[in-house]
Amino acid sequence: MRVYGMQPINQSEILEGGVAMRIQPAKRIDIVRVKFVKEFSILYRNRRISALSDAYELAKEFMEV
Incomplete structure (x- = not known):
């Protein structure tokens, strides 16, 4: 009969799922x-943003700094 020895587990180890x-x-x-602060306003001739491309055209001017 074979005798298996157990190794002690350090306090910094935990058992999780048997491992x-x-x-x-x-x-x-x-x-x-991140905080948005209104600094100024501009006039937008189309008056309504109905597509993503409209928003892109409007914001493109501010991103090209």
Whole structure:
């Protein structure tokens, strides 16, 4: 008869689904806030944005800085 020895599990290991896994330390993440602020207004001759291409044409001028 064969005798199997058990290896002790360190305190930094946990059992998950029958497999010992190491606990990873928490990772710090950055929290970012984006805020829209009205700075000015312009006149838009079409008066209504009904398609994505209309919005693109309007915003394209502001993106080309």
